Amino acid sequence: MRTIAHLSDLHFGREDPEVVAALVAELAERRPSIVAVSGDLTQRARAGQFRAARAFLDALPPPILVIPGNHDIPLFNVIARWLSPLGGYTRHIAADPEPFFQDEELAVLGVNTARAGKWSDGRVALAQIESIRARFGAIPESVFKVVVTHHPFVPAPGGHEHALVERGAAALEAAEGSGVDLLLSGHLHMSFSADVRPHYLSIRRSMLVAQAGTSTSRRHRGETNTYNWIVVDPPALSVEQRRWSGGGFAPGAAARYVKREDEWVRE
Numbered sequence: 001m002r003t004i005a006h007l008s009d010l011h012f013g014r015e016d017p018e019v020v021a022a023l024v025a026e027l028a029e030r031r032p033s034i035v036a037v038s039g040d041l042t043q044r045a046r047a048g049q050f051r052a053a054r055a056f057l058d059a060l061p062p063p064i065l066v067i068p069g070n071h072d073i074p075l076f077n078v079i080a081r082w083l084s085p086l087g088g089y090t091r092h093i094a095a096d097p098e099p100f101f102q103d104e105e106l107a108v109l110g111v112n113t114a115r116a117g118k119w120s121d122g123r124v125a126l127a128q129i130e131s132i133r134a135r136f137g138a139i140p141e142s143v144f145k146v147v148v149t150h151h152p153f154v155p156a157p158g159g160h161e162h163a164l165v166e167r168g169a170a171a172l173e174a175a176e177g178s179g180v181d182l183l184l185s186g187h188l189h190m191s192f193s194a195d196v197r198p199h200y201l202s203i204r205r206s207m208l209v210a211q212a213g214t215s216t217s218r219r220h221r222g223e224t225n226t227y228n229w230i231v232v233d234p235p236a237l238s239v240e241q242r243r244w245s246g247g248g249f250a251p252g253a254a255a256r257y258v259k260r261e262d263e264w265v266r267e
C-alpha cells in the first residue's frame with residue numbers, strides 16, 4: 001500500500017499563509033509515501049516566489065516529486081522567457097524538471113508540459129513520449145505506475161471548455177502501452193477524477209486521471225483550496241479530496257475505484 005499527497009498550483013506570490021501552515025502541519029502528521037506537486041509553484045516565476053516555494057517544499061516530509069507549470073516560466077520578462085524559461089525553476093526548485101521515483105510498489109514519472117511558446121496551454125514532446133516508454137518499460141507489472149503533468153488530459157466535468165495538453169493522445173498511448181494506471185495533473189484549479197477513455201477514442205485500456213485543485217493559493221476558480229490524498233492498494237485505488245474548511249483541511253469528495261479485468265470500476 002502506498003499513499004500519495006497530490007498537491008498542485010501552489011502559486012507562491014498569491015499564497016494564503018494560513019493554508020500553507022496548515023498543509024505543512026497536516027502532511028507532517030499524515031506522512032504520505034510520496035508528495036507529488038503538479039506544477040505552478042509560483043505566480044510569476046520571480047526569485048522571491050521560488051524561494052518561498054522552496055521553503056515550503058523543504059518543510060514537507062520527503063520524498064517529494066515536483067514538476068514545473070506554465071506560471072514557473074516568466075510571462076512578462078520576454079528575454080528570460082525565451083532564453084532561460086526554466087532558469088528560476090531549476091535554480092531554486094529542482095535541477096531536473098523530469099524527476100522519477102521508484103520503490104517496490106510505486107513508480108512515478110514527472111513530465112514537464114510547460115512551454116515558453118505555448119505559455120498557457122502545454123505540450124508533451126516526442127522525446128518525453130519515448131521517455132514514458134523507456135522509464136516504465138522494464139518495470140514489473142506489480143509496480144503501480146503514475147505519470148505527473150501540469151496540464152490536463154481530460155476536461156473538468158460539467159461542460160467546462162478549456163484546452164487540453166497538446167499531443168496528449170500520443171502520450172496516453174505510450175502510457176497505455178507501458179502499464180501506467182494513473183495520471184496526476186493540475187492547472188485547472190478544480191479537483192476531480194475520471195477515466196481517460198471517454199475523451200480518447202484511441203485508448204482501449206482503462207487509465208485514471210486525478211486532477212488536484214489549487215492547494216495553497218488565493219487563485220480559486222469556484223473551488224476552495226484542496227489537495228488529493230491518494231491511496232494505492234491494488235486492486236483498489238482511492239482519491240480523497242482534502243478541502244480547506246476555514247480552520248484546517250477536512251474530508252471532501254472521495255472516489256474509490258477497483259480494477260477488475262483491466263478495468264477501473266468506480267464503486
Ligand SMILES: [Fe+2]
Nearest residue numbers: 009040071187
Ligand atoms: Fe495554476
Ligand SMILES: [Fe+2]
Nearest residue numbers: 040069070187
Ligand atoms: Fe497552470
